[in-house]
Amino acid sequence: MRITVTVDGTKYTDEVEPRTLLVHHLREKLGKVGTVVGCDTSNCGACTVHLDGHSVKSCSVLAVQADGCEVTTIEGLARDGQLHPVQKAFNDNHALQCGFCTPGMIMQSIDLLADNPDPDEQAVREGLEGNLCRCTGYQNIVRAVRDAAQHMSPGAGPEAERIAETKHAGVGGD
Amino acid sequence: MTATIEPEVGKSRRRKEDERLITGRTRWTDNLSLPGMLHMAVLRSPFAHAKIVSIDTSAAKGASGVVAVYTAKDLDPEGAIGLPCAWPITPDMKAPRRPVLAADTVNFAGEGVAVVVARTSAEAHDALEEIDVEYDELPVILDMEAAIADGAPLVHEDLGTNTSAVWKFDSAEAGTGGNVEEAISSAEVVLKRRFRQQRLVPAFMEPRACVVDPTSTQITMWAATQVPHILRVMSALTLGIPEHKLRVIAPDVGGGFGGKIGVLPEEMMSLLVAQKLGKPVKWNETRSETMLAAHHGRDQIQDITITSTRDGQVTGLKVELLANLGAYNGLVGPGVPILGAFMFNAIYKFPAYHFACTNVYTTTTLTDAYRGAGRPEATFAIERIMDELAVELGMDPMELREKNWIKHEEFPFTTVCGLTYDSGNYEAATEKAKQLFDYDGLRAEQAERRKSGDKVQLGIGISTFTEMCGLAPSRVLGSLDYGAGGWEYASIRMLPTGKVEVTTGASAHGQGHETAWSQIVADQLGVAFEDVEILHGDTQSSHKGLDTYGSRSLVVGGIAVIKAAEKVVAKAKPIAAHLLECAEDDLEFAGGKFTVKGTDTSTTMGDVALATFFAHNLPDGVEPSLDSDATFDPENFSFPHGTHLCAAEVDTETGRIKLRSYVCVDDVGVAVNPLIVEGQVHGGLAQGIAQALFEGTEHDETGTLTTGTFADYLLPSAADLPSFTTDRTETPSTTNPLGAKGVGEAGTIASTPAVVNAVIDAVRQFGVNDIEMPLTPMRVWHAMRHGTTDAGGPGRDEAGGGLGSIDATGGAQ
Numbered sequence: 001m002r003i004t005v006t007v008d009g010t011k012y013t014d015e016v017e018p019r020t021l022l023v024h025h026l027r028e029k030l031g032k033v034g035t036v037v038g039c040d041t042s043n044c045g046a047c048t049v050h051l052d053g054h055s056v057k058s059c060s061v062l063a064v065q066a067d068g069c070e071v072t073t074i075e076g077l078a079r080d081g082q083l084h085p086v087q088k089a090f091n092d093n094h095a096l097q098c099g100f101c102t103p104g105m106i107m108q109s110i111d112l113l114a115d116n117p118d119p120d121e122q123a124v125r126e127g128l129e130g131n132l133c134r135c136t137g138y139q140n141i142v143r144a145v146r147d148a149a150q151h152m153s154p155g156a157g158p159e160a161e162r163i164a165e166t167k168h169a170g171v172g173g174d
Numbered sequence: 175m176t177a178t179i180e181p182e183v184g185k186s187r188r189r190k191e192d193e194r195l196i197t198g199r200t201r202w203t204d205n206l207s208l209p210g211m212l213h214m215a216v217l218r219s220p221f222a223h224a225k226i227v228s229i230d231t232s233a234a235k236g237a238s239g240v241v242a243v244y245t246a247k248d249l250d251p252e253g254a255i256g257l258p259c260a261w262p263i264t265p266d267m268k269a270p271r272r273p274v275l276a277a278d279t280v281n282f283a284g285e286g287v288a289v290v291v292a293r294t295s296a297e298a299h300d301a302l303e304e305i306d307v308e309y310d311e312l313p314v315i316l317d318m319e320a321a322i323a324d325g326a327p328l329v330h331e332d333l334g335t336n337t338s339a340v341w342k343f344d345s346a347e348a349g350t351g352g353n354v355e356e357a358i359s360s361a362e363v364v365l366k367r368r369f370r371q372q373r374l375v376p377a378f379m380e381p382r383a384c385v386v387d388p389t390s391t392q393i394t395m396w397a398a399t400q401v402p403h404i405l406r407v408m409s410a411l412t413l414g415i416p417e418h419k420l421r422v423i424a425p426d427v428g429g430g431f432g433g434k435i436g437v438l439p440e441e442m443m444s445l446l447v448a449q450k451l452g453k454p455v456k457w458n459e460t461r462s463e464t465m466l467a468a469h470h471g472r473d474q475i476q477d478i479t480i481t482s483t484r485d486g487q488v489t490g491l492k493v494e495l496l497a498n499l500g501a502y503n504g505l506v507g508p509g510v511p512i513l514g515a516f517m518f519n520a521i522y523k524f525p526a527y528h529f530a531c532t533n534v535y536t537t538t539t540l541t542d543a544y545r546g547a548g549r550p551e552a553t554f555a556i557e558r559i560m561d562e563l564a565v566e567l568g569m570d571p572m573e574l575r576e577k578n579w580i581k582h583e584e585f586p587f588t589t590v591c592g593l594t595y596d597s598g599n600y601e602a603a604t605e606k607a608k609q610l611f612d613y614d615g616l617r618a619e620q621a622e623r624r625k626s627g628d629k630v631q632l633g634i635g636i637s638t639f640t641e642m643c644g645l646a647p648s649r650v651l652g653s654l655d656y657g658a659g660g661w662e663y664a665s666i667r668m669l670p671t672g673k674v675e676v677t678t679g680a681s682a683h684g685q686g687h688e689t690a691w692s693q694i695v696a697d698q699l700g701v702a703f704e705d706v707e708i709l710h711g712d713t714q715s716s717h718k719g720l721d722t723y724g725s726r727s728l729v730v731g732g733i734a735v736i737k738a739a740e741k742v743v744a745k746a747k748p749i750a751a752h753l754l755e756c757a758e759d760d761l762e763f764a765g766g767k768f769t770v771k772g773t774d775t776s777t778t779m780g781d782v783a784l785a786t787f788f789a790h791n792l793p794d795g796v797e798p799s800l801d802s803d804a805t806f807d808p809e810n811f812s813f814p815h816g817t818h819l820c821a822a823e824v825d826t827e828t829g830r831i832k833l834r835s836y837v838c839v840d841d842v843g844v845a846v847n848p849l850i851v852e853g854q855v856h857g858g859l860a861q862g863i864a865q866a867l868f869e870g871t872e873h874d875e876t877g878t879l880t881t882g883t884f885a886d887y888l889l890p891s892a893a894d895l896p897s898f899t900t901d902r903t904e905t906p907s908t909t910n911p912l913g914a915k916g917v918g919e920a921g922t923i924a925s926t927p928a929v930v931n932a933v934i935d936a937v938r939q940f941g942v943n944d945i946e947m948p949l950t951p952m953r954v955w956h957a958m959r960h961g962t963t964d965a966g967g968p969g970r971d972e973a974g975g976g977l978g979s980i981d982a983t984g985g986a987q
């Protein structure tokens with residue numbers, strides 16, 4: 001099947017097998033290897049990306065389902081050489097060790113903050129329930145998300161990605 | 175001109191590694207793609223124990239995209255290749271050959287029986303289903319006690335037994351203490367308990383993987399491994415590849431926790447297959463495969479006998495262990511219980527000690543190192559039984575500990591195991607922890623809740639612990655029959671521009687070596703933190719090493735870096751003196767500058783590096799190089815310690831546990847980077863708490879792993895864990911120039927008993943004196959209803975008085 005997906009602002013048209021998962025399309029076809037695979041049961045969240053501005057586990061979405069959609073991965077988060085506030089907060093708060101869960105954690109955290117711009121500890125913990133980390137014990141991740149909430153400027157989260165998508169659709173929609 | 179430069183060691187530096195990790199510019203093994211690369215997938219046995227009658231690969235060979243299909247007969251026709259075990263703990267250890275692929279029998283569910291190589295990973299996995307294997311089932315052996323009973327079916331017929339080895343330590347025989355049998359026969363109090371260490375999955379987040387590229391004059395292997403150096407030498411020895419023709423690279427590695435310490439059959443298969451086909455080959459496992467086939471940890475039955483006087487002076491400890499090896503010996507698997515052998519006496523002054531461990535084969539996935547390896551098991555047993563002894567004696571468990579621990583002024587102290595603890599201050603850590611925790615306040619609340627028959631009962635758990643870190647003095651490892659030394663290597667290359675390249679044999683997988691090592695080097699050479707680059711995980715750049723496990727990176731590898739830096743300074747000094755036209759003795763080195771004593775005249779390390787590069791004007795006979803290297807072999811272990819306190823609320827109607835607070839004060843000696851130390855402790859706590867409350871593998875009676883995915887194996891999420899209060903005391907280690915002790919395993923070691931002690935403390939009033947881990951609500955509820963069936967301990971008759979009111983209102987029958 002032929003699909004067109006805009007990933008991190010660039011539009012890609014490709015032939016994919018119907019069974020191809022979005023995460024494999026991203027990694028293997030498009031070379032977006034920043035998004036990783038940690039499990040085969042959709043439990044770990046390592047593969048989390050934004051699909052039209054909302055977090056999804058890209059191992060549980062078929063590539064064909066993303067046809068015509070906008071995908072943001074960890075690699076497309078920094079804009080104009082500026083880290084996203086959540087990326088920065090992860091670094092500031094030592095919210096990662098091996099870093100394998102980190103792309104998914106960051107993508108999920110951004111979505112969480114879009115829903116709740118000032119979550120308390122419990123809200124962060126519950127919002128990250130679908131993302132497993134084996135290294136950090138989560139405490140610094142929680143701290144980072146709450147810290148980022150204090151530094152989010154309008155347009156830093158999925159909202160910005162949705163705006164970007166509308167623009168893209170206007171310019172070169174298929 | 176002594177401008178004071180703030181030392182880097184001790185600073186909570188943000189990590190250098192993070193930049194690539196938070197932006198997705200990482201190099202996981204699975205990210206690699208090479209021209210013409212093929213993909214390998216492994217067909218795994220669905221049976222725990224079976225004879226392989228026949229394997230038909232013809233359909234798979236014809237499947238789409240398939241390049242080759244191999245069985246043991248093709249890959250290892252002579253049956254000669256056996257995977258290495260580096261720790262034959264006794265001369266008579268019974269060790270089966272562990273094949274790269276099973277040829278005649280499969281001995282655990284998940285063992286590889288065939289491999290498919292195809293153009294894509296999906297095609298390789300599809301073709302696995304086309305392979306037809308006929309099996310003849312053999313008896314499954316899951317239970318360790320049944321396995322060593324007379325007439326038990328055997329895992330390996332040719333060994334004639336399921337007992338691999340029996341290893342003993344006796345303080346009377348070793349001359350380090352008294353005789354335990356005498357202690358038992360003369361004791362006022364003898365308490366016996368059986369504890370179980372359930373089997374755990376290390377569950378690093380990045381599955382294992384490797385890529386082998388044989389297309390040049392050298393074979394390059396990238397692997398998600400903790401041990402690139404060991405992997406290289408072991409691959410060379412196992413497969414006969416000349417060592418200098420093999421380069422192993424551990425790029426970014428997504429966690430290990432001991433779980434990536436093995437030399438894997440899949441790594442050997444990939445090497446063999448890639449060489450046969452002359453093409454790059456990638457193997458990347460699925461999570462379900464990881465759960466089945468990557469080694470597991472723990473899995474021991476511990477029979478513990480402790481003796482004491484009525485007033486709480488411990489007089490002896492006897493430990494009898496059964497350790498489940500699984501079907502084969504892992505790289506260091508047989509030695510894991512032995513690492514624990516030296517830690518059962520923990521922080522206490524035991525006069526008599528006896529340890530015996532029986533390693534047992536079963537038809538299960540093999541066990542090997544898992545965070546702490548042996549020491550969490552030991553700490554659990556001793557900290558649990560100290561609580562039980564306190565109850566038996568009617569003492570506060572903290573008081574019992576204080577009565578028996580090594581006092582601050584008694585260090586250095588040689589224990590009943592023969593280890594000399596160099597430094598420690600259990601009083602300081604405990605005092606700080608108690609205050610942060612509000613120990614007395616919580617005890618008062620606990621009493622109040624008991625009295626009022628509150629539906630939610632409160633328990634307080636203590637775990638005071640120490641561990642041996644910095645594995646290890648090579649001599650000691652030799653005396654324990656370990657197959658290698660415990661040294662570590664580092665080199666420093668001063669570049670002409672004054673920047674520094676450092677190589678370390680301690681390859682990282684998430685611990686922040688690049689940051690911590692940069693801090694150390696910045697202080698040693700007086701260069702900027704940013705001007706240091708740490709190269710690791712590549713046998714070509716960091717050409718020597720013994721890798722990362724057992725909290726050895728900093729206290730062995732970090733010291734090697736210091737030693738190498740000292741040599742750089744020593745090499746630079748005559749050159750600096752020559753440039754400044756003074757005598758060497760007139761120079762002092764501080765903050766990156768050589769200064770003529772008592773003057774303003776100085777030159778920097780960077781200047782000396784450039785002058786050395788030019789080599790126009792060097793003293794006679796001096797080699798134009800500031801590069802140096804060092805291999806450090808520690809003289810002793812280091813001994814971090816700490817006091818962990820946990821308050822657990824148990825809902826008496828449902829058995830649900832809520833960790834109300836968790837406080838720990840760890841003494842890891844000098845902290846190079848307190849931020850990293852804190853992160854390590856947090857992660858360790860999560861893993862130790864998970865053993866107490868959530869995790870554990872289960873098999874059905876056919877030997878099938880029923881906790882084979884993240885859907886069934888309960889790795890805690892953020893929502894399952896509390897926030898921790900962590901703090902430190904700092905008693906420098908006296909056995910290394912950094913004063914550091916190691917931190918990687920502390921949280922895991924100490925937290926499991928703290929949590930279990932807290933839960934038992936909350937429900938002891940119902941006659942409960944033990945609950946098997948993980949403490950699920952069902953198990954807790956059941957224990958409250960039925961008491962504990964533990965024989966030999968203070969049973970439910972002794973406890974439980976005055977709490978009938980709760981039982982009466984319980985209602986959850």
Ligand code: FES
Pocket residue numbers: 036037038039040041042043044045046047048057058059060
């Ligand atoms: S890889 Fe997608 S949830 Fe685990």
Ligand code: FES
Pocket residue numbers: 095096097098099100101102132133134135136379428429684
């Ligand atoms: S940082 Fe290693 S899994 Fe989260």
